[in-house]
Amino acid sequence: MPDWLATLLISLLKAVLVVLGLLTTFAYMTLIERRLLGRMQLRPGPNRVGPMGLLQPAADAIKSIFKEDLTVTLADKLVYTLAPIVAIGMALTAFGGLPAGPAGSLFGENPWVYNLDTGILALLALTSMGVYGIFLGGWASGSKYPILGGLRSSAQMISYELGMGLSLLGLLMIVGTTSFHGIVGWQAQNGPMILFQSLGFVLFLISSFAETNRTPFDLPEAEQEIVAGYLTEYSAIKWALFQMAEYVNMITASAVMSTLFFGGWKGPQFLNALIPGISDWPLIWLIVKIAFFLFLFIWVRATLPRLRYDQLMRFGWKLVLPLALANTMLTAAFLAFRGSGGLWFLGVLSLAGVLALLVLSDRVRTLWNQPSIRPEGDIVRAGGD
Amino acid sequence: MGVLEIAKGMGVTLGKLFQKPVTVSYPEQRATLQPRFRGRHILTRHPGTNLEKCIGCSLCAAACPAYAIYVEAAENDPAAPVSPGERYAKVYEINMLRCIFCGMCEEACPTGAVVLGNEFEMADYRSRDFVYAKEDMLVGVTGSIPQRREATRLGKPVRLGFQLDGGQPRAELEGVKYP
Numbered sequence: 001m002p003d004w005l006a007t008l009l010i011s012l013l014k015a016v017l018v019v020l021g022l023l024t025t026f027a028y029m030t031l032i033e034r035r036l037l038g039r040m041q042l043r044p045g046p047n048r049v050g051p052m053g054l055l056q057p058a059a060d061a062i063k064s065i066f067k068e069d070l071t072v073t074l075a076d077k078l079v080y081t082l083a084p085i086v087a088i089g090m091a092l093t094a095f096g097g098l099p100a101g102p103a104g105s106l107f108g109e110n111p112w113v114y115n116l117d118t119g120i121l122a123l124l125a126l127t128s129m130g131v132y133g134i135f136l137g138g139w140a141s142g143s144k145y146p147i148l149g150g151l152r153s154s155a156q157m158i159s160y161e162l163g164m165g166l167s168l169l170g171l172l173m174i175v176g177t178t179s180f181h182g183i184v185g186w187q188a189q190n191g192p193m194i195l196f197q198s199l200g201f202v203l204f205l206i207s208s209f210a211e212t213n214r215t216p217f218d219l220p221e222a223e224q225e226i227v228a229g230y231l232t233e234y235s236a237i238k239w240a241l242f243q244m245a246e247y248v249n250m251i252t253a254s255a256v257m258s259t260l261f262f263g264g265w266k267g268p269q270f271l272n273a274l275i276p277g278i279s280d281w282p283l284i285w286l287i288v289k290i291a292f293f294l295f296l297f298i299w300v301r302a303t304l305p306r307l308r309y310d311q312l313m314r315f316g317w318k319l320v321l322p323l324a325l326a327n328t329m330l331t332a333a334f335l336a337f338r339g340s341g342g343l344w345f346l347g348v349l350s351l352a353g354v355l356a357l358l359v360l361s362d363r364v365r366t367l368w369n370q371p372s373i374r375p376e377g378d379i380v381r382a383g384g385d
Numbered sequence: 386m387g388v389l390e391i392a393k394g395m396g397v398t399l400g401k402l403f404q405k406p407v408t409v410s411y412p413e414q415r416a417t418l419q420p421r422f423r424g425r426h427i428l429t430r431h432p433g434t435n436l437e438k439c440i441g442c443s444l445c446a447a448a449c450p451a452y453a454i455y456v457e458a459a460e461n462d463p464a465a466p467v468s469p470g471e472r473y474a475k476v477y478e479i480n481m482l483r484c485i486f487c488g489m490c491e492e493a494c495p496t497g498a499v500v501l502g503n504e505f506e507m508a509d510y511r512s513r514d515f516v517y518a519k520e521d522m523l524v525g526v527t528g529s530i531p532q533r534r535e536a537t538r539l540g541k542p543v544r545l546g547f548q549l550d551g552g553q554p555r556a557e558l559e560g561v562k563y564p
């Protein structure tokens with residue numbers, strides 16, 4: 001077999017494995033999420049199908065495959081079918097670039113599907129493409145609520161993408177590379193990035209919640225206002241594909257946060273003293289970190305109510321974006337003028353920013369939640385002359 | 386501080402994660418109902434004479450907002466009366482698919498014959514099986530039509546999926562005992 005063919009086949013195999021892994025995780029995420037939400041609401045959650053409800057995902061899969069696949073008369077047939085495929089395709093593609101271990105550690109192969117120098121940029125670009133799935137899905141449904149939901153979520157995702165991208169700039173300036181390997185390698189030498197970019201991390205975390213359309217930012221699916229948003233006219237497997245895309249995006253966001261801010265596939269170095277080489281084991285550390293963030297996503301969903309749409313937009317534009325800019329400026333200024341100062345000072349500054357945000361959280365609240373009491377003379381009378 | 390409130394809320398949900406669920410696994414465990422719960426109707430009898438209380442006056446049918454009740458009265462045979470009055474209900478049917486369990490029939494009844502009990506497990510496959518006749522509702526009959534059918538099939542006594550808080554049905558349900 002020629003060399004290029006072998007590489008191609010192995011890459012394909014890895015891609016299939018990643019897709020299978022992601023979809024299995026998605027399936028069990030739905031179960032775990034429902035169980036955890038149930039327990040947090042003092043009920044057992046789904047426990048009927050199989051032992052402890054473990055076969056529930058299989059039942060759900062069978063159901064969504066065999067359900068009637070409706071297409072609305074007014075729908076643009078091609079785009080209507082294409083939209084969920086775009087959404088899930090982009091979501092799955094984005095994950096492949098994330099390294100899960102050191103080079104050659106997975107049976108002599110590299111534990112990633114593709115390796116780009118533009119790692120994080122490519123990933124952000126791919127996840128942004130997912131907006132097309134949502135927007136086109138809403139538009140092609142040929143119905144009112146989906147288009148409202150689709151427009152809303154595109155506006156939301158585009159707005160928060162700014163905050164998301166900008167909150168990473170500081171990190172990229174410190175590390176000096178956009179490749180995930182470079183970033184993980186840098187963190188192995190200097191300690192996890194969260195120590196130096198806590199403000200950036202907080203902003204990135206908030207933006208990821210908005211990007212993946214999770215509570216408290218799950219506006220696209222606000223039942224009370226727009227039925228199910230862009231999903232309204234979708235049924236059966238197409239609907240399931242959109243759900244998959246949402247969960248896969250969540251997994252990707254968790255993986256990105258672990259990779260960028262928590263040392264990626266590398267475990268804590270001090271454990272090496274106990275078991276030599278444990279921090280270099282592939283997969284395990286990344287999975288543990290992803291699991292932690294996924295739990296955070298569920299936990300927040302169980303706790304926080306949804307924001308109003310105008311609050312969401314103001315929150316993004318008036319708080320997240322300026323703060324991300326400020327974080328970028330701060331890091332840039334520090335790097336330009338630090339002379340021989342250590343990076344820890346930047347960490348302290350960043351932490352001070354987070355603390356200031358915590359302390360001032362009531363004050364900044366007026367930025368997005370204006371009290372709506374009008375002064376007496378200000379009332380507009382209907383039909384006035 | 387606004388963020389602290391969020392943190393407090395997160396703490397509450399995390400704490401609940403380790404608490405025992407308050408719901409019961411219903412078909413295996415029995416649900417606990419309050420005695421005032423309004424479920425399937427029961428036609429009661431006079432305790433001493435064992436005669437049916439219903440005198441076939443159709444007031445319940447007139448009061449029913451869902452037109453769920455059908456009564457056909459007949460003259461009592463003085464030698465072997467069914468009810469203490471002049472007439473009794475020859476046919477007494479309630480369509481449980483129409484019934485909204487409002488309890489108006491119970492309020493309208495001059496003799497306290499029709500009383501809403503606590504049974505609620507009436508799900509079935511065919512519409513005609515939701516029309517409950519007198520034999521299905523007279524006091525002493527335990528379980529709904531599908532429950533009794535199931536019990537006959539298995540040769541076991543009817544198992545109700547609920548228990549009453551306090552154990553006793555309310556006083557209007559004269560002679561009713563729930564296992």
Ligand code: SF4
Binds near residue numbers: 489
């Ligand atoms: S409970 Fe209400 S709806 Fe049902 S039969 Fe009685 S009066 Fe009619």
Ligand code: SF4
Binds near residue numbers: 493495496497
């Ligand atoms: S149940 Fe009561 S109201 Fe209805 S017919 Fe009998 S006596 Fe009259």
